[in-house]
Amino acid sequence: MNIKRILIFLLLAAATLYFLLPSDEKEIRNNLASLAEYCSSSGKEAPIAALKNVMLAGKLCSYPCRVQVESFNIDQDFNKKEFTDHVLMLKKMTMNTRFSFHDTVINFPMDGKAELVSTLRLDGKTEDNRFTDAYELNIHAEKTNGNWFFSSFTVIEFMEQ
Amino acid sequence: MxxxxxxxxxxxxxxxxxxxxxxxxxxxxxxxxxxxxxxxxxxxxxLIPMRIQGHSMEPTYRNGSYAFCVRPQYLFTPIKRFDVVTVRFTGRSVMLLKRVLALPGDTLEFREGTLYINEERIDEPYLQHHSSWNLPVREVKQGYVYVVGDNRSTSMSEHHFGQVKIERIIGGVLF
Incomplete structure (x- = not known):
């Protein structure tokens, strides 16, 4: 009976440690969730709050940050100002849209570098309708001074017309 | 008693x-x-439960309705033309629901909304709106299938369609 109790205690302790201890993967996942939150916008978002969110989104990336979207002919290295300007423009274009990342897979090909594949889902509302859209993204991240920053975003276009 | x-x-x-x-x-x-x-x-x-969000498969599958993705459907049988399939992104949380129109090696073309497969005009009884889509002839690569939604009332640029690797197809659809 005692051995059973000790085993259950050890399992619970291991599970608690696993959930509480910080790790690179957890930090990257948190950054991704934060990025989605900062890019999302609601009709009630005040301009100052929108600017603050854009600045916070900008702080999650390293610069130059590469963005590639083949269908929009975008293949460019952005500096911080260009990046935040584009995020602000994106927020204005996608008012009342919630961004979220799903099924994220993170690999660490070498120390201080991470490769992510994730599904970006957009849930939006226009005046008279709701819409949903999704994109597959390939994201690179780098560790600088102990913190993880996103260094590139590529939209994977797996459907060829 | x-x-x-x-x-x-x-x-x-x-x-x-x-x-x-x-x-x-x-x-x-x-x-x-x-x-x-x-x-x-x-x-x-x-049997993965799915909530359908979006209008691309209307009228066959309406926005807000529910269906099941049958994963083992294509384990022992090949994908057939006109099957409705689920196409994955990175995982299974978000998937696309599309109809297979052309198989590997087929040619596909849209002329004023009419579908031609291997130069043959194809009737599509599942369509509600006739479209004016025009798409030049293209051949489906080996290992790929060509998928399109049933709702062609929107313009081509607003519609996710094209050839996808068969390995991206998670399964068929029940109901």
């Missing part, structure tokens, strides 16, 4: 109570955990 009926009445209510509120014995908990695990595995890997 009235005593027996009473006893029987007590037995029945006891049985019902035992059935609805069984004693939490080790065996009962094991059965409960196994049942929960079986349901989780069945609805995660075999």
């Amino acid at each position: 009235p005593g027996k009926e009473l006893r029987n009445g007590i037995d029945i209510s006891n049985s019902i109570r035992k059935f609805l509120f069984p004693a939490l014995t080790g065996n009962y908990l094991t059965r409960l955990i196994l049942l929960g695990l079986s349901c989780f595995l069945f609805f995660s890997y075999i």
